Amino acid sequence: MDFYRSYLEKEEMSAFDIITLNNLIFGSDHNNQKHKSYTISDIKEIMEYQFKNNLSNQDLAKHFNLSRNTVTRWRKIFLTAFLLPKIKV
Known part of the structure; x- marks a missing residue:
């Protein structure tokens, strides 16, 4: 119960937080893919999750119930x- 409270007590919730909380409460819903939309900060958070957890595009797509093409495009x-401008030659 405390785990849910940590999500609910946030002042601002990202789309990532809302989807995670929804999946925790209701389970994952594979039928409703039409109305998903992500902000740049949500995409950045998902991509950082991929790099931190060393996931392939396919693993990330399965974890977040996304299309592999979407993950490839986002990557x-x-x-x-975000990454190339920080690399100095």
Whole structure:
């Protein structure tokens, strides 16, 4: 119960937090994929989760119930927008 409370007591919840909480309460719903939308910060959080946990695109797609094509597209965007500018040659 305390685990749920930590999510509910947040002042601002990201889409990632809401989806996680929804899956914890109701279980994962594989039928409703039409209305999912993610902000840039949500995508960044998901991509960071992939790198921290050393997941493949396929594993990440299964974990978050996403399309592998979506994950691949996000990864390309993430690498060019967030990681490559930080690399100094």
